[in-house]
Amino acid sequence: MNTEKKPGKFQVIFRFLKGSFYLFVLSLVFSVLFTACNALTPQIIRYAVDHILTGVGDSYGRHLLFLAAGAVLVAAILSGIFNYFSKMTLAKGSENFMKNIRDTLFHHIEKLPFAWHVRHQTGEIIQRCTSDVEVIRNFVCNQMPDVFRIVFLMVLYLGIMFSMNVKLSLVAAAFIPVIVGYSGFFYSKIGDRFMKADEAEGALSSTVQENLTGVRVVRAFGREKFEIDRFDERNERFAGLWIKLGGIMSAYWATGDFITGIQILTVLVTGTVLVVHQELTLGEFLAFVSYNSSLTWPIRSLGRILSDMSKAGVSVERVAYILDAEEEKEEGKALQPPLDGDICFEHVTFAYDEEHPILEDMSFTIPAGSTFGILGSTGSGKSTLMHLLNRLYDLPPGNGRITIGGVDIRDIKREYLRAHIGMVLQEPFLFSRSIGENISITEETPHEERIHHAAEIACVDEAIEHFTDGYNTIVGERGVTLSGGQKQRVAIARTLMMKAPILVFDDSLSAVDAETDAKIRHALKAEMEKATVLLISHRINSLKQADLILVMDKGKICELGTHEELISQEGIYKDIYEIQMNSDIRVMEGGKKA
Template identity: 45%
Template sequence: MKKNILLYSAAILCVAIATFIGTLEPLVIKVTIDNVIGNIPVNSSNKVNYFINKIGGISYLQKNLWICGLTLVILTLVRGLFLYYRGKWSAKASENIAKSLRDKLYDHIQHLPYDYHVKTEAGDLIQRCTSDVETIRKFLSNQLVEMGRGIFILVFSLIVMFSLNVKMTLVSMSTVPIIFGFSLMFFSKIKDIFNEADEEEGKMTTVLQENLWGVRVVRAFGREKYEIDKFDNVNKRYQNILYKLYSLLGTYWSVSDFLCMIQIASVLIFGIYFTLIGDISLGTLVVFLNYEIKLLWPVRQLGRILSEMGKMTVAKKRIYQILNEKVEEDKEGEKKPKILGNIEFKDVHFEYDKGQPILNGISFKINKGEKVAIVGQTGSGKSSLIHLLGRLYDYNGGSIKIDGVELREINKKWIRSNVGTVLQEPYLYSRNIEDNIKIAKKDATKEEVIFSARNASVHEVIESFEKGYETMLGEKGVNLSGGQRQRIAIARTLIKSSPILIFDDSLSAVDTETDRKIKEALKEKSKGVTTIIISHRISSIMDSDKIIVLDKGKIAQMGSHNELIKVEGIYKRIWDIQKSIENEWNDTIVS
């Protein structure tokens, strides 16, 4: 709020002026009823008498009663003008704060550790960055200023009421403490339900998001009914919590309405009695009835303000759960050495959760410009090894050195800018193909984009599209085949010219012929570049300088293709199986 204090101060000042003018309106009616129409003499010491004499006196007003009406109209117009600016400035301030908060959240999320994103549901994050921010914006736009308005109404009205009649003022305030206490009790109950509702909305958003992103899987396996039932369950839980919330709100408003009506009735009954015995004038009774409605409004609104405050408090808590998460920060003294591509793992140990080792004593060496393949069963630690190289996680024990520098001592952003990674499941944005390739290098020329696309064996495919490189992609590149997505992702990585290239099973969705073309293009492109390939397809890694076979977090075998197929072990078994399948397939085609 720091940068918007001036706007909020202006809005509250407008509220104060509008409220003060609103306090004058019933007094104009009182003077009209008592002094102009009722002929009750005006107290000579009264400031009102000064203004009446300036206009022309009571006799003049009696002949020109329209002046009293016009005064009310002018006061109402001026009050409306100040309320307009109050709404304008408070809305502007709250929108500024909401934008600032959204920007802060987005920036913070971008810098959170990889592990946080792996463990957090995207739907819940989206809900916190949208609905929860909107809840705070609404409170700051409406309820915060309304609190100020309520205080001003209370102060101005009580000053005038006590000056007119103390007994009637006490009658007017008799049920206010009860309504106030009931509002506080209501606030204590409603806050927890708001929190439950927010959490259930987040779960519902997650289910919806997963279904929309995985719609092809749902259709392919005929899982529509299962997904509908799954959504129906979370929707019912959300509905039940909202029903409980609205039941509480309904109880509050009905009880507070009942108490307010009792209060107005008591003012009317006692006011008529005091008027009949001559204790107050008819105009004073009208003033008290008018002020009573004005007074009860902020007291009654207290429940709404408190409930919105409860909702805002929950939203703020959920937002700050994100903002309080530690971001990846550059540590003092971190190095930015020239990366050539020499990599050394020495007795490396790593685990995601304590007591569950993923890599257990891994040691190997890769020289600059070498092409190294990593194979192994699912869960053997292949991807974890790659995560360590990009410092998405830090190893628990041992040593990893890049060109002789300990990896932990190298700046995270620096090492990632020098390591090009093509993931197994590439993510393409809803932009055109050229922009997707240029993500890794924003200032890349069109010639560089085409060159990297040729190396990834996807240029001809792109040119076959009606709009070529300007072709817009659907969410996650849904309008492309799996192989086309992977090749565009490869082109995106190659455009950066990184000294270390990692292919995390990224050729799995391309056919054998395309695989061969990509490898031939990469031979020229990757001269002097350290290349690491994770693959289950041995035909893609046969020409590697070194093949590392992982098994249950340890190196089971290491050597060239020709060396490994001569030794009984995991690699030879995979090779025999794949060769057998390939031979059977070729025989089938021939026959």
């Protein structure tokens, strides 16, 4: 059992302050100096009222008055300078802090296992990396410095106020615990509500992301109204949660306004009485009111910051959830052997969950340099074999092993293994870049001739040349501007650029016609004659030229042999062959009659 203690919220925050902590310290120093300069002005006014205004009629009094005015001006200038440097250093520290968070999150997410990504919605991950990160930035870079500044201001101003009049200071200070305590109580009650609101925002983001990426499907099946209703439902829940939060916040601020108003009124009345009884001078009273007014808003802000801590705490937990996810680890020997040997599956059993095994005791060998076909119904485990071969999932101990050239793939470095296995999926992903960039994405310094050659082998060169911008044509998000067949062929060209010793085609020619399918297979055989090719398909025509064909059903091996061997015996392969051949004949006859 893992007993390792997870880092606390502040430990997570300080992790990202590396390299910019000194900037936050400098900002606080300048903020302290700024506050100190502001504290001088009421004292100058106090002195002017009590000692200068009585003698303003003579030249000496006027001279002192001008000196007092100059002192106020100097204090204001110094205050402005210190405030400028405080804001500048805070801005630099804030941006460095944000850069560290973004870099760390993206780097970590890139290293997380494939299984983790399967379990989590893209919109939810994006929401944690944007909205939640912004909440953390606002708290760390604005609210935390404000806490230190407010605490210093309270200590300094209250110290000055007590030095002027203890009785009035006690009256003013008596309300501070009430405001802070009230805010603390509010903070303790609102955290769960913020969590629910954030989760609702994540669900809303996921809905938008799904609809934007699946716009073709929505339009093709006329699901616009259904998706709009679905969005409205989630949006209404999200809005409702924030409306409730808004009501609670309104009550909080209204109550705070009432308490603050009572405090100011009490100080004014008490101070007036003290002035009348000559226990307080007029200058002291004016200075005291100034200090009290300067304290009122920061104390209320302290309450607001404490209430926002609940939101920041929730966001830290949501970001920490991603950071706590365990990255893929190299638990084997991290070898980098040649991958041009036989591929052997030895008694492989695998399940995504313990109750439903996908593969059961699979044992077969793929000879090096051969073309190996795999046929099976949907859900039979074909793609799972490729996920295991590419180590998107690792075989648990005792569930068999997969070797390449006699080396267990768990002992081969993941990055090296994946760089030497070219995979083309049935639904390839294309980036929102040019076609040429998508094809050459695996190359640091792509050559135009190689790009064109790969496109020619994939039989997509003619289609590309018909585009106005040719290879510079920008592909829409997820390749939406290309047809299904064009996307698959661009993905094949991209894989060919790798010059990988092992090529996997996971039903990746399903969207092209039979003639183009044959041309691509012929060109591939000529170009990659030394490569080991794994061809997953539902088409017998695509598989029949393979050196060996594996037939799967419900995670088990049903048949294994050449095309000729398999059609000569009763079984699944022969049944599918006859169905497809008869279907092709009917199509051809229909074409002749037409």
